[in-house]
Amino acid sequence: MKPKPWSISTLDNFANCPKQYHEIKVLKSVQEVEGDAAKWGNRVHDAAEANLRDGTPLDPELHHYVPYLESLKKLPGTPHVEKKLALTVSLQPCDFFSPHVWVRGKCDYLTIDGTLARGVDHKTGKRKPRSRQMVLMALLIFHHYPEVQTVRTAFFWLKTGEKDTGKYERADIPAMWNMFVVDLQQYKQAFATDTWQPRQSGLCYGWCPVTKCEFWKPKKVKP
Secondary structure, eight states: OOOOOBOHHHHHHHHHOHHHHIIIIISOOSOOOOOHHHHHHHHHHHHHHHHHHHOOOOOGGGGGGHHHHHHHHTSSSEEEEEEEEEEOTTSOBOOTTOTTOOEEEEEEEEEEETTEEEEEEEEOSOOOTTOTHHHHHHHHHHHHOTTOOEEEEEEEETTTTEEEEEEEEGGGHHHHHHTTHHHHHHHHHHHHHTOOOOOOOGGGBTTOSOTTSTTOBOOOOOO
16 A cells, blocks of 8 residues: 655654554544644634734734734745645655645745745644654755755744744755654555554553554543
């Protein structure tokens, strides 16, 4: 079976539990349950997109994000809101939903300022400062904008006001792709052999929707 197009969330979900990924994304035998945190994150992203693109005012309960969004609007360069970026397996830019797409990613806010690009993501969840999402974001930008020599990335953690940043140079592209090689080999092998091993974790206790898995158990009830 040909592997499905991947993204950083795809690769992370596959690494967490290949069986869960297979049931949800390939067989589609079960659906992920969108929790309150995910719903809130979608609402914040939709509001930020409308504000950055069209100047749509934020609802009162989101008004404390105004200074942050205004700071993004002041970044130099040509802005792109919710920029969709995709590549073929030969690392050529393609449409996000092209039949030839190999990898996809989005940038909440992107500016192209000559040879410098700035990629920003708004984060509403728990801080994960070591995420490879920054690396993939920079790679997608480099391949879509050949004039860009440097990519600066930033994750803004809106709950706490913290920020994580990265800086990447075009010369680093081969080393950056190497960060994904092992996981992508395992991902490709799973499709080739149709082998999807379950991986036991705390999520097996009622949080995973794949209830027929051998490791699934009901949520623990606090006394």
